[in-house]
Amino acid sequence: MSTTNPVPTTSRRSSAPRSARAARLVANVLTYGFLLAGAVLMVAPFVFSVMTSLKTSRQFNTSSPLATPEPATVENYVSLFGERYDFVVPIAVTAQVVLVLVLGQMLTSILAAYAFAQLDFPGRDAIFWVYVSTLMIPAVVTIIPLYSMMTELGLKNSFAGLVVPFMFGSPYAIFLLRENFRSTPSDVLDAARIDGAGVLRRLWQIMVPMNKPILATLLLITVVSQWNNFMWPLVIAPRPEWHVITVATAALQTQYNGNWTLVMAATTIALAPLVILFLVFQKQITSSLGVTGVR
Amino acid sequence: MNGRQRIEARAGYLLLIPSFIGVGVFLLLPVVIVVVLSLTRYNLISPPEWFGLQNYAYILGWDRFRNSLLVTAAFTAITIPVSIAIGLLLAVAINRRLPGTSWLRVLYVLPWVCAPLALGVVWRWILDPTNGALNALLGRRIEWLADVDLALPAVAFVQIWSTVGYISLFFLAGLQQIPVSVYEAAELDGAGAARTLWSITLPLLRPTMFFVTVTSIISSFQVFDSIYAMTGGGPRFSTDVIASRIYDEAFVALRLGRAAAMAVVLFVVLVAITLVQQRYFRRRITYDMS
Numbered sequence: 001m002s003t004t005n006p007v008p009t010t011s012r013r014s015s016a017p018r019s020a021r022a023a024r025l026v027a028n029v030l031t032y033g034f035l036l037a038g039a040v041l042m043v044a045p046f047v048f049s050v051m052t053s054l055k056t057s058r059q060f061n062t063s064s065p066l067a068t069p070e071p072a073t074v075e076n077y078v079s080l081f082g083e084r085y086d087f088v089v090p091i092a093v094t095a096q097v098v099l100v101l102v103l104g105q106m107l108t109s110i111l112a113a114y115a116f117a118q119l120d121f122p123g124r125d126a127i128f129w130v131y132v133s134t135l136m137i138p139a140v141v142t143i144i145p146l147y148s149m150m151t152e153l154g155l156k157n158s159f160a161g162l163v164v165p166f167m168f169g170s171p172y173a174i175f176l177l178r179e180n181f182r183s184t185p186s187d188v189l190d191a192a193r194i195d196g197a198g199v200l201r202r203l204w205q206i207m208v209p210m211n212k213p214i215l216a217t218l219l220l221i222t223v224v225s226q227w228n229n230f231m232w233p234l235v236i237a238p239r240p241e242w243h244v245i246t247v248a249t250a251a252l253q254t255q256y257n258g259n260w261t262l263v264m265a266a267t268t269i270a271l272a273p274l275v276i277l278f279l280v281f282q283k284q285i286t287s288s289l290g291v292t293g294v295r
Numbered sequence: 296m297n298g299r300q301r302i303e304a305r306a307g308y309l310l311l312i313p314s315f316i317g318v319g320v321f322l323l324l325p326v327v328i329v330v331v332l333s334l335t336r337y338n339l340i341s342p343p344e345w346f347g348l349q350n351y352a353y354i355l356g357w358d359r360f361r362n363s364l365l366v367t368a369a370f371t372a373i374t375i376p377v378s379i380a381i382g383l384l385l386a387v388a389i390n391r392r393l394p395g396t397s398w399l400r401v402l403y404v405l406p407w408v409c410a411p412l413a414l415g416v417v418w419r420w421i422l423d424p425t426n427g428a429l430n431a432l433l434g435r436r437i438e439w440l441a442d443v444d445l446a447l448p449a450v451a452f453v454q455i456w457s458t459v460g461y462i463s464l465f466f467l468a469g470l471q472q473i474p475v476s477v478y479e480a481a482e483l484d485g486a487g488a489a490r491t492l493w494s495i496t497l498p499l500l501r502p503t504m505f506f507v508t509v510t511s512i513i514s515s516f517q518v519f520d521s522i523y524a525m526t527g528g529g530p531r532f533s534t535d536v537i538a539s540r541i542y543d544e545a546f547v548a549l550r551l552g553r554a555a556a557m558a559v560v561l562f563v564v565l566v567a568i569t570l571v572q573q574r575y576f577r578r579r580i581t582y583d584m585s
Contacts, residue, residue, distance in 0.1 A: 036399075039402045042403055049417045114310060121308060137322055138561065139517055140558060141325070142322060142325040144545050145329045147545075148332070168313055168318075174314060224408045246412040249416060253416050253524065263416060277408075278404070
């Protein structure tokens with residue numbers, strides 16, 4: 001973009017004034033500097049924590065925290081999976097919780113978003129308004145009543161206690177999907193309806209395929225938020241056999257306070273699956289958030 | 296209403312049933328229950344006993360609760376403007392599409408996909424006064440998380456660090472939706488870069504700004520995990536955000552009635568903020584993209 005351009009002609013780019021070109025160069029240098037500094041600041045904590053997890057306590061205590069591990073050791077990881085602290089359990093519990101919640105939330109949210117976006121029924125907008133208004137309800141407000149509900153039902157320290165309150169859709173997912181489903185061209189859906197396609201067929205054969213990018217994004221966001229969930233599992237499933245990975249990490253930090261090499265091994269295990277998942281599927285999340293349909 | 300419309304209407308209600316369990320039973324009903332619990336004295340062991348408005352009377356005069364409201368407000372006031380400003384800058388910078396920069400945005404979003412609890416633990420080590428990475432880098436001994444004046448800025452910094460990349464994605468998405476023709480028209484009219492940003496980009500990003508601000512406030516008022524990991528609300532309650540206070544009262548001190556009253560107050564404050572904000576934004580977004 002040129003900043004000074006008094007004559008709007010089509011050949012202006014080649015004949016841009018020198019000052020404009022200099023300004024663009026400065027802007028480019030600043031942009032690179034800003035983006036690179038940001039990248040370093042973002043990545044450094046991860047790099048240093050992984051490095052620490054690969055040190056022995058002796059190495060860690062006798063050299064700078066920033067020094068590279070020499071030699072690198074996996075002894076912290078071994079002891080996490082050994083007799084000292086069984087990290088297999090929280091990984092297994094977390095994986096099952098994530099699976100159930102992702103399936104439940106995706107399915108119910110797709111159904112609801114489709115109803116709100118494409119079907120006509122009395123009270124639709126009022127119900128949608130109620131759904132959206134529940135976005136304002138903080139988790140910390142519902143945690144006490146949910147805790148007493150689940151405890152009354154005898155679901156404390158159980159798998160059901162971990163998943164039941166959150167497997168029936170999320171207002172956020174419904175809101176996001178409805179916005180996308182609304183912008184799906186209605187002529188395609190109308191044509192399918194004229195051809196005799198029922199409500200569900202239009203959903204599975206047109207709506208879902210046409211909205212794959214946002215569904216992929218939503219899937220990713222749901223996996224991420226459920227894997228990372230902490231407060232609810234901390235409250236409802238405090239027993240070690242039902243520890244999810246975040247609760248197990250917190251417990252480990254309390255138990256081995258100051259033993260940073262071991263604790264950083266735990267955080268690496270808690271973080272690595274999502275970091276890998278994200279690096280593999282980053283295109284879906286970075287490119288799909290903006291895709292809200294053809295306008 | 297003809298036959299087809301009736302079928303569609305029925306289908307609409309049927310499709311809403313599963314999510315209505317989620318919204319009705321596990322979101323709206325708990326709000327009712329929390330209000331009821333806030334009027335009782337309840338310690339999980341004996342059944343709740345009626346307590347009237349005494350919980351409210353108590354907490355409104357309680358320093359520790361007022362402190363938590365202030366800490367939460369300060370935390371929000373620091374984190375949201377800064378992360379929106381940096382997020383917007385990041386988006387504008389990435390959107391210039393300079394060669395070799397497109398993969399960088401992956402790194403900015405990285406903290407956002409990570410468990411705040413685990414990141415909090417990582418930052419607790421980084422900010423550790425004796426063995427932490429930051430003090431090793433600075434060559435000084437600063438008690439980042441144990442100093443009453445530094446702890447809140449420190450946890451706010453970590454929050455900003457972990458959310459800017461995510462926020463920038465929304466701005467980037469918003470930027471990419473602005474038709475190139477709008478910019479071409481502005482250029483033809485002789486608008487400079489600053490003028491274009493101020494008069495075209497920012498107004499057209501207002502829906503994004505609204506979305507980001509609302510969701511950021513909501514999440515900022517609920518911040519818990521990273522603070523639980525880093526300071527546990529200390530030192531001397533200087534990072535005792537409202538969620539930490541509610542958690543402590545409910546699940547450590549087992550005063551669920553009092554904790555429920557605090558949750559209700561938080562909820563009212565949050566709804567008020569959202570309504571005011573909505574009003575403000577509605578008055579100002581009056582264009583239509585289509």
